[in-house]
Structures are given as structure tokens and as C-alpha cells.
Amino acid sequence: MPIIGAELLTIPDDAGGEVLLQDKLARGLADRLGLPAPDGAAGDALNQVVCRHLERGGRREEIYPRIRNLLKELAPPVPEPLRQLARIRHFRLFVSTTFDSLLAQAIDEERHGAKAKTTSLVFAPTHEADLPTDYDREGDIPTVFVGWAPDCDWRVGV
Numbered sequence: 824m825p826i827i828g829a830e831l832l833t834i835p836d837d838a839g840g841e842v843l844l845q846d847k848l849a850r851g852l853a854d855r856l857g858l859p860a861p862d863g864a865a866g867d868a869l870n871q872v873v874c875r876h877l878e879r880g881g882r883r884e885e886i887y888p889r890i891r892n893l894l895k896e897l898a899p900p901v902p903e904p905l906r907q908l909a910r911i912r913h914f915r916l917f918v919s920t921t922f923d924s925l926l927a928q929a930i931d932e933e934r935h936g937a938k939a940k941t942t943s944l945v946f947a948p949t950h951e952a953d954l955p956t957d958y959d960r961e962g963d964i965p966t967v968f969v970g971w972a973p974d975c976d977w978r979v980g981v
């Protein structure tokens with residue numbers, strides 16, 4: 824079972840190079856929340872912005888909708904490493920430590936002619952999701968566990 828992290832999610836940047844998707848989202852989220860731009864190491868920027876927001880009294884419920892809107896605006900292309908993983912048909916179960924739907928999109932594009940067939944089980948701090956009891960009988964339908972939570976105290980700002 825492949826476990827996919829943020830380091831595989833690079834997208835083109837404005838200078839013609841590549842940037843981690845989460846770093847680009849961090850800059851956009853900081854701007855929308857009126858926070859200073861993140862100054863941490865690559866890959867830690869989004870966590871930094873979310874924790875700053877919570878520490879200043881912001882609510883966690885404000886985060887996901889803003890990130891979702893930023894993702895829609897960016898409409899990032901599916902990174903090639905995700906496409907390569909999606910092509911390995913022996914993999915039916917994937918875990919993503921990010922919050923986006925790019926892995927499911929890659930699987931659907933590579934295996935199902937872009938038809939939305941991949942099952943996504945999404946992490947939320949308020950509920951648990953698990954494999955259905957009849958998962959083994961589901962045949963060739965791939966499943967992606969999707970989830971991300973900041974590495975700071977979620978109780979702040981509640």
C-alpha cells in the first residue's frame with residue numbers, strides 16, 4: 824500500500840520552476856487570513872500558517888473551506904509521480920497524508936478514462952472513516968484514504 828506525502832505534489836511556479844503545492848497554498852492562505860507569509864522550511868509552510876491562525880484565536884472550521892477554494896482556483900495539474908503510481912494496477916489501497924483529491928484524480932484518469940470511480944475516505948477531526956466491511960469483494964475499485972491535520976493543538980481556537 825503506497826503512502827503518499829506532500830513531497831510528491833509539486834506544481835509549476837510563476838518563475839518557471841516547481842514548488843510544493845502545500846507551500847503555494849500556504850502563501851495564499853496566509854494572505855487570505857491576514858497572516859505573515861510563512862518562513863519555515865519547505866513542506867512546513869501550510870502547517871505554520873494554520874497554527875498561527877489557531878494561535879491568534881481563529882477557528883479550524885475556517886481553514887478547510889479556504890484551502891478548498893484555493894485549490895479550485897489553482898486547479899493544479901496532476902503531478903507525474905501520482906500518475907505513475909496510479910498506473911500500477913496491483914495497488915488498490917492508497918493513503919495520502921495530504922488533503923487534496925489529486926491522487927484520486929490521477930487514478931481515475933489513468934485507470935477509468937477520467938470517470939470518477941475511485942473511493943475516497945476523507946479524514947476529519949470529528950469523525951472516523953474505515954474500509955467498508957465488504958472491501959475485498961469490491962473488485963477493482965481503488966480506495967484512497969485522504970487526510971491532513973496541522974501539527975499543533977486543534978483545541979486552540981475552538
